[in-house]
Amino acid sequence: MDTTLQDPLVGQVLDGRYRVDARIAVGGMATVYRALDTRLDRVVALKVMHPSLAADAAFVERFIREAKSVARLAHTNVVGVFDQGTDGGYVFLAMEYVAGCTLRDVLRERGALQPRAALDILEPMLAALGAAHRAGFVHRDVKPENVLIGDDGRVKVADFGLARPVDAATGTDTQSIMGTVSYLAPEQIEHGSADTRADVYACGVVLYEMLTGAKPHDGGTPAQILFQHLHEDVPPPSAVAPGLAPGLDGLVARAAAREPERRPPDAVELLGVVRAARAALTDAELDRVPPGARDGERDRSEDRTTVIARPPAAGAGPGHQADAPGRTSRLERPPAPPAGPAGAGWRDRLRRRRLLALIAAVLVALGVGAGVWYISAGQFTKVPGVIGLPQAEAERKLDGEGLDAEIVREFSDVVPKGKVIETDPGVGERIRNTGTVTLRISQGPPRTEVPNVVGMPLTEAKAKIKDAGLTVGKVTRRFSDETPAGRVLATDPGAGTERRPDSAVALTVSKGEPIDVPDVIGDPGADAESDLHEAGFKVEFAEERVFSEQDAGAVAEQSPAEGEQAARGDTITLTLSKGPRMIEVPDVEGDDVDDAQEELEALGFEVHVDRPLLFPGKTVTDQSVDAGEKAPEGSEITLKVKGVL
Known part of the structure; x- marks a missing residue:
């Protein structure tokens, strides 16, 4: 029975824009729908907060604030946030719609994955988390359900910065609680704290599950699982899947260490560890089919016919059309005919003719097969793994595969300068063996130059600094005999200096030529005001009068005092006397x-x-x-x- 027919939102248009077509999933915090953005005519995923949470003003405010922050995470492996809005009692996010499946679907369908496939999924996960960590976000809920795998094989991570522990009012059932606690770091359980290392721990648990097809801690209740996280180390994957490379055991042990200080500090560092560990593995170790894989993926070497399934591209899963398995048959030579009487010679000749005809038929079939292979696959190759390599090394690796390289440079907060951010086509994708691969090379973090604003009026200088992508920092003022008041004397850092966007630029502004403040103590208030105006100052009288030896109505105090320097147009504050007490x-x-x-x-x-x-x-x-x-x-x-x- 289609439960979406009973959902009151299906068929409605939210905010006059998003037509809700079908319900995709229900979680502890929100329900996700497939919807059509009628303004831009594109399919989106609409995440609608549960009414019980939408009634909490503080929760909604945090939800909106974090959604705006996450919307700035523009990364190819992050599910994009397009819009946020409300419609009556509904609070929602409009997000990128990824046609495909989740990593949970892949694990449910295939069980354990080959190490190559597991690492092909883990690397883009870490790239997405690394971008978030360097931008100041912690995911807090990394698990296979939040890893989406598109029909094109691209891996994306969802729910950045939005996952939060939800109390019983959310209606989360025990099964979904258990699904989340399986990936909680010990410090999240014990202290409620979650920094970037909590995400690193969850990635270690996810890698274990991809390599073995099972979770490392699998108690009967959430409480038992929490206890295991606190008191038991994540076991090595080879204990469940014998034959896995020791390097994979070490990778899981480092990422999922119980003590946070033993883990890599963030996903960027873990990505480097993963790539180093992968480089140390042989092709045989990467392509080994673990025992937890579903039937049809094991290498049945004991049979006369061996079925070899090509490793899936990163993110391949149900709904993704993988290459058909290649089958290698082991053919044996026919036995030599037994010796017989001379009269049987014609039979031997007949057998030899039949054998020659069979061999000829096989050769013809092989020739035809080779032609078909070349047309369908022989003229193609796969883009080699070059992400994270220096440009020169990546170009050499492509050249070794007969591929040309086209260089495109762009800024990156995550990938060091001069190294490959990503490729087009992506790593592992099929390409003609004479084709061209676009390499996106990092220029390092984005930079902008401090503009020259010396001599400009302050308001104009501020506008120019903001137009350059920088922010105005502290503004200090000092006297200048040469620069008119209100104009910029200097900037820190100086003009032409490169800084990251949004960096602060401090300004020093001229107060103009200094003037000595005259003495007006004892003068009647009106006379003092007139004298100060003539000297180029503004005058302000204090609200309260004070007792003094001066006559009532005369100036008892002045600020700045006599002999101090002030700029033309500065304000002198006068305090009048009440007369003596x-x-x-x-x-x-x-x-x-x-x-x-x-x-x-x-x-x-x-x-x-x-x-x-x-x-x-x-x-x-x-x-x-x-x-x-x-x-x-x-x-x-x-x-x-x-x-x-």
């Missing part, structure tokens, strides 16, 4: 003169002591401001002391 004078008559002086000075008064020349006493006999009266802060109070006879 009035303080109540205490009664100090009869007090010790030293104590009285200390008390009055603590209140902010200036104190003068009037003492007799001869035999001065120590007791205050009079004070110039009577006790209880108020006097301005800072004013002088005189204390009298009588002499002692």
Whole structure:
């Protein structure tokens, strides 16, 4: 029964653009549909979030934010994200539609894969993950279900940056939980942390499964599988598939080490390890059919007829038309006729004629077969593996196969400068043995030159820097006798320097010729403002006034202060006075003169002591401001002391 007929979304048009044609798959976070983009007339995969998650505003916000980030991952082995939108209660992504199958489908159909096929799938997986890792993304959910294999044999990784642990509200069943926990790194289970090395671990588990046809940890419940990840190493594949090369055991052991620090730090490093390990394997080791392969893929050498299946191109799977298996028959010479009576000679001659006729027929058949072979396959070869090789070495390898090379250069954040990013046709694809292979050679990370903006107004300089693909960094200002205010004096780095796109360029901008700030302390506010305007400054008055020795309404403070330098047009801040603070004078008559002086000075008064020349006493006999009266802060109070006879 077709369950898509019961899906309410099938037949609807979302966002006035995407016509939902059929349901493809249902996951813990979303349902995936095949849809038609009616504006661009192209088939897309529409990933629609489950309603229970779409009701969570925080989850939706993160979903949208990460979708926008992942959309910038333009890589041939990454499933592209075209659009994101909402329609009523539906939140969705429009993604590249890959016609083909998943790696899970291939493993279910074929069981274990030959090492060559497994590595042909693993390498583009790592190239995609490497691009994500260098861009700051961690996949978090690498598994065969997220590895798509197109009908053209190209391998693509889906769900970058979108996979997240989902709670019970998502409706994820036990089987799907078990399918995910089989690839979780120990640190994800124990601490909930997931960096690039968690993806590396998952790739090691996937490689083990491709080589053996089974998962390394296969308990009866998710809890048992989690326990095995934490406490048991991933076993060597040769323990399950005897005869596999030791180099493959070492590759799995390094990628799937329980301790994160023992793994390669990211997928780029692991890709280099994989290529080095592959180079050390012989063709016989690469093409060995493991015991876990389905019937018809084993080399039945014990039979009189040996069936040899050509290794599939990278990503070949169900729905991909592979080359038909070539069959090699072992023919034996007919036994020599037994000796007999002379009368049997005519029988011997008859047998010899029949044998000669049979041999002639076989030779004719072989000749016809050779012609058919040349027409269908003999004039073709396969593109050799040159990805990651230096340009000169890749050209030599193509020349050895009789192929020409056409060079196209492009930037790459992942592949080092001068090495092959990819080929067209792809590695392993069929091509005429006199054909031309396009080599895409890395120029290293993209670079752009810092433009010359010295002397430009700041706004114009900022626009030119942004047009060059760079960002404006810190802007500092300093005085200049020669460059007008507001124009750029210098950049850091300097003009002509190569930098990666989005790098910051710091600017130094002229404040113009410096001017000495005049002293306006004590001037009435209006007079001070007028004087500063004439000097070329702007004036701003502080909201609050302060008590000071200056008269009320006069300038009590200024910033910058007198003698400091400022640029023409700079703002001088003035603070006006409330006048002096009035303080109540205490009664100090009869007090010790030293104590009285200390008390009055603590209140902010200036104190003068009037003492007799001869035999001065120590007791205050009079004070110039009577006790209880108020006097301005800072004013002088005189204390009298009588002499002692």
